[in-house]
Amino acid sequence: MKEKEHNAASNRTPSSGIDPDRLDALVNSAKSGDITAFSELYGLYGKKILNYIFRLTGSREEAEDLMQDTFVLAFKNLDSLKENVKFQSWLFRIAQNSVFQKYRGKMPQIESIDVHDSGESGGVIELPASSKGPEDTVLSAELEKIVQKAINELPEKYRQVFVLSALQRLSYQEISEIVGRSLASVKSDIHRARVEVRDKIKEYLGDDYGMSNLY
Amino acid sequence: MTMECRIYTESLTALMDGELPPDDTKTIRAHLLVCRSCDAEYRSLLFSYNLVGNIQLIDSQPAAWTVIENRIRTAREKRGFLRRLLFPNIWVPVGALGTLVLVAASVFWFIPSQNKSDTQAMQQILRSYIQERNREFGDGAVRVVNYNPFRDNNRRPKGNPFKTE
Ligand SMILES: [Zn+2]
Numbered sequence: 001m002k003e004k005e006h007n008a009a010s011n012r013t014p015s016s017g018i019d020p021d022r023l024d025a026l027v028n029s030a031k032s033g034d035i036t037a038f039s040e041l042y043g044l045y046g047k048k049i050l051n052y053i054f055r056l057t058g059s060r061e062e063a064e065d066l067m068q069d070t071f072v073l074a075f076k077n078l079d080s081l082k083e084n085v086k087f088q089s090w091l092f093r094i095a096q097n098s099v100f101q102k103y104r105g106k107m108p109q110i111e112s113i114d115v116h117d118s119g120e121s122g123g124v125i126e127l128p129a130s131s132k133g134p135e136d137t138v139l140s141a142e143l144e145k146i147v148q149k150a151i152n153e154l155p156e157k158y159r160q161v162f163v164l165s166a167l168q169r170l171s172y173q174e175i176s177e178i179v180g181r182s183l184a185s186v187k188s189d190i191h192r193a194r195v196e197v198r199d200k201i202k203e204y205l206g207d208d209y210g211m212s213n214l215y
Numbered sequence: 216m217t218m219e220c221r222i223y224t225e226s227l228t229a230l231m232d233g234e235l236p237p238d239d240t241k242t243i244r245a246h247l248l249v250c251r252s253c254d255a256e257y258r259s260l261l262f263s264y265n266l267v268g269n270i271q272l273i274d275s276q277p278a279a280w281t282v283i284e285n286r287i288r289t290a291r292e293k294r295g296f297l298r299r300l301l302f303p304n305i306w307v308p309v310g311a312l313g314t315l316v317l318v319a320a321s322v323f324w325f326i327p328s329q330n331k332s333d334t335q336a337m338q339q340i341l342r343s344y345i346q347e348r349n350r351e352f353g354d355g356a357v358r359v360v361n362y363n364p365f366r367d368n369n370r371r372p373k374g375n376p377f378k379t380e
Contacts, residue, residue, distance in 0.1 A: 033291075035284060042280055050275045064276060071283045076290065147270050165232065166267045172234045191228040198263040210262050 018044055020085050027084035030075065038075055045088060046071070048168060049095045055151060055163040056099050066102060070095040089177040092170075096160070096178065150200035158193035165190045166197075219246070220253050227257050231264060344377050351378075 029037035049070055054063035074094055081090050154162055157179075164175045176186045202209045216224075223243050229235045230243055247254045 035287060038287075039280060039284065042283065046275055046279065047272060051272050054273055060273060063273070064279065067275065068279060068283050068286070072286045072290070075287050143266070144271060147267050151267075166264060167270060169268070172229070172232070187229055187234065188225070190232075191225060194228045194260055194264065197267065198260055201263050201266065202259070210259060 023087060024084045027078070027081065027087050031078045031081075035075075038071075041087070042071055045091055048088075049091060052092060052163060052168060053095055053099055055148075055167060056096075056159065057102075058148075058152060062102070066095065066098045069098050073098070086177070089170075089174045092164070092168075092174075092178045146201060146204045147197075150197045150204075153200060154193055154196060158189055158196065161186055161189045162193035162197060166194065216252055220250060223250075223253055224256055227253070227260055228264075231257070231261055347375065347377055 026037045026041055030041060046067065050063055050067040053066045053070075054060060057063055057066070070091065074091055077094075081087060151159060151162060160179055161175055164170045164178060165172070170178070172183055172186055172190070175190070176183045179186065181189070223246050226235060226239065226243060230240060235243070247257055
């Protein structure tokens with residue numbers, strides 16, 4: 001358990017773990033119009049932004065479009081970024097605003113994925129006998145659906161902070177900057193979101209919850 | 216669950232995220248060692264956290280960057296075109312305006328306004344003098360006068376200096 005805890009906490013590195021000086025240099029070059037430098041920034045943050053939008057909207061196609069919009073907008077408005085080291089949270093904020101704008105101030109209502117449709121019996125999902133070792137960290141498709149459904153069912157403000165903390169593994173400080181709420185409120189919302197998601201997953205998994213061979 | 220447990224439970228997520236100050240981390244860890252219910256809650260939250268953390272990430276389309284780059288270049292060219300259209304060379308109008316301002320400023324600066332008004336006053340006095348003379352003599356003959364008002368320092372003669380007594 002200790003090892004997993006350690007992994008969880010150590011993933012929480014600000015700005016993709018990129019050297020701040022390198023980030024500063026890249027952003028400065030991009031600010032002066034260097035598209036190659038900006039393509040490097042895209043390489044560092046493109047996937048994160050895509051997945052953030054994907055988890056907020058639930059649509060892969062929408063996520064692709066909005067991710068592209070985010071980077072085009074970011075390049076155009078780079079001069080408004082005062083502190084280059086805050087590029088990541090600034091980018092997440094643009095992504096979030098693009099999603100809000102698209103859905104007119106409301107987070108999209110994600111169509112619920114009925115996990116029971118694909119299961120054989122009602123109630124608790126029957127998970128395939130685990131053939132994966134703990135080193136194989138990719139969730140089974142079934143479990144993936146369960147987790148996504150749990151995220152989808154979160155209220156708007158919890159979904160945002162949940163995705164940023166549990167999936168993107170950003171620091172609370174960065175999350176607070178992105179969502180524009182106080183650190184204390186972010187901390188409390190993250191906890192409530194985690195409890196809700198845990199309860200949902202527990203509900204689906206039943207007795208299997210807590211078994212380490214599930215993933 | 217005690218009051219203490221309730222307070223600690225609220226911080227379990229921050230604990231696993233490494234977001235608690237060292238003193239709080241120490242206190243809660245010590246509590247987890249002696250409190251079975253808080254420890255069970257912590258393990259339960261940690262299990263779903265690890266589960267969610269392993270959710271598969273999606274990859275962007277291979278052409279995504281090309282699309283972004285094209286959009287940036289197109290927007291830049293459009294902006295450049297508009298700028299060239301409106302201001303072919305920004306320094307030409309700026310230079311012309313600057314020169315105009317300089318010329319106008321020097322014209323106003325070098326014509327002394329005091330002299331201008333003095334000239335007008337002298338012209339007025341001269342006109343009155345000619346009118347007066349014509350009325351009195353009517354022959355246009357030149358009369359010698361004792362007093363020249365234009366030589367006076369303050370240039371404002373008192374009374375009519377051209378009238379002979
Ligand atoms: Zn306790």
